[in-house]
Amino acid sequence: MGNVLPYAGKGGLCMGCHHSRVADVTSTVTTSRGGALRTQTDMILGVSGFTYGQIFGGTSVHAYVVKDTCVACHMKKSYERTLGGHSFALRDEMGTPEDLSDDRTHVEGLCTNCHTGLGTLDRVAGTADWDGDGRAEGTQSEVRGLLAILRAAILARVSGLTVNEHGLIGIPSSVFSTMTEAEKAAVYNHNFVLNDGSFGVHNTGYAVMLLQEGYRQLTGQAVPGAVIVPLGPTIPWKTRQMLEQLASTPGAVYRQADGSPAMSAGARKALRAVYGSLE
Ligand code: HEC
Numbered sequence: 585m586g587n588v589l590p591y592a593g594k595g596g597l598c599m600g601c602h603h604s605r606v607a608d609v610t611s612t613v614t615t616s617r618g619g620a621l622r623t624q625t626d627m628i629l630g631v632s633g634f635t636y637g638q639i640f641g642g643t644s645v646h647a648y649v650v651k652d653t654c655v656a657c658h659m660k661k662s663y664e665r666t667l668g669g670h671s672f673a674l675r676d677e678m679g680t681p682e683d684l685s686d687d688r689t690h691v692e693g694l695c696t697n698c699h700t701g702l703g704t705l706d707r708v709a710g711t712a713d714w715d716g717d718g719r720a721e722g723t724q725s726e727v728r729g730l731l732a733i734l735r736a737a738i739l740a741r742v743s744g745l746t747v748n749e750h751g752l753i754g755i756p757s758s759v760f761s762t763m764t765e766a767e768k769a770a771v772y773n774h775n776f777v778l779n780d781g782s783f784g785v786h787n788t789g790y791a792v793m794l795l796q797e798g799y800r801q802l803t804g805q806a807v808p809g810a811v812i813v814p815l816g817p818t819i820p821w822k823t824r825q826m827l828e829q830l831a832s833t834p835g836a837v838y839r840q841a842d843g844s845p846a847m848s849a850g851a852r853k854a855l856r857a858v859y860g861s862l863e
């Protein structure tokens with residue numbers, strides 16, 4: 585993975601384990617079966633996905649504005665013992681992993697410090713129907729939808745693959761030797777996004793591009809009915825410069841007494857003017 589994140593803060597400790605250890609993506613895709621394990625740091629940076637020689641996304645805005653990155657989001661104390669703190673978890677599945685509707689999640693007092701009024705981890709960002717099911721849903725729903733579409737397209741083309749209970753695709757070695765590079769790359773990108781486990785929250789643009797372009801390269805056509813996110817950097821150069829500046833300005837991006845990350849009103853106003861909604 586090789587890159588260093590200048591604003592990792594205390595999250596740097598987590599990044600030592602939660603990164604892919606992929607040095608050369610092309611040779612990993614063509615020689616190893618199924619791909620990288622803990623891809624969270626790569627995802628936030630926007631590296632180590634297979635990008636077909638093109639520019640995809642880039643570093644997530646969260647890498648700049650969430651002080652102490654991983655630690656700030658995952659270890660912030662909550663009123664529920666199963667969320668935040670030493671559980672590291674932002675979701676309690678309530679014993680029913682297949683049903684998301686009864687889950688408890690850590691949003692209030694964490695995401696809401698920057699995204700005022702947000703009531704779910706499944707934030708609507710952009711308003712796009714990226715999986716083409718006719719509905720503009722939250723980021724996590726769109727990414728889950730895209731994962732299912734890409735997985736089905738892969739399984740329809742390559743027989744003999746395995747799928748575990750999390751949806752992760754495995755490639756037996758006898759099958760691997762028969763696969764094209766586009767097929768191997770599609771499996772790699774699918775598993776890369778699934779293993780990250782945030783379903784788009786760590787880096788929405790990068791995750792969506794890996795899945796949409798993976799589908800197009802595999803099948804020769806765009807995801808049917810979907811709004812396609814154009815390839816290229818998701819954060820324009822000027823905004824990136826401003827984010828760099830914000831991240832190094834004392835007090836603009838900070839941790840509150842309870843450990844949750846926040847941005848000053850001035851920083852939010854400046855960022856909103858050039859970047860996006862924030863709310
Ligand atoms: C010594 C290596 C190591 C360090 C350091 C580390 N982790 Fe992990 N973490 C793991 C392993 C191994 C797992 C098991 C799941 C897996 O294989 O992905 C895990 C699992 C997790 C999970 C998923 C828990 C679940 O319920 O499934 C989260 C979230 C997480 N770590 C966050 C963090 C954060 C935040 C930090 C920094 C404070 C951190 N980790 C530091 C190795 C590490």
Ligand code: HEC
Nearest residue numbers: 598602624625646650653654657674675705780781782785
């Ligand atoms: C902006 C806040 C934020 C930051 C910063 C962040 N995460 Fe996450 N992370 C999330 C959310 C939200 C999820 C999705 C939780 C869910 O839907 O179950 C998630 C999911 C995960 C998961 C999968 C959880 C599971 O139960 O399997 C791991 C592991 C993880 N993050 C580790 C990290 C690491 C390591 C870092 C730093 C490199 C990091 N995260 C930075 C918000 C964040």
Ligand code: HEC
Nearest residue numbers: 645649650695698705707709723787788845846860861862
């Ligand atoms: C310290 C401030 C801060 C915190 C905390 C924070 N965000 Fe963000 N987030 C931002 C900014 C700034 C943007 C970019 C502007 C926008 O999209 O509104 C952003 C963008 C996003 C995006 C759009 C995708 C992208 O990568 O650009 C999603 C989705 C998102 N945040 C979800 C969350 C969730 C879920 C949480 C809580 C787990 C969270 N955020 C916590 C500041 C924050």
Ligand SMILES: [Ca+2]
Nearest residue numbers: 677680683687
């Ligand atoms: Ca549940």
Ligand SMILES: [Ca+2]
Nearest residue numbers: 713717719721
């Ligand atoms: Ca949709």
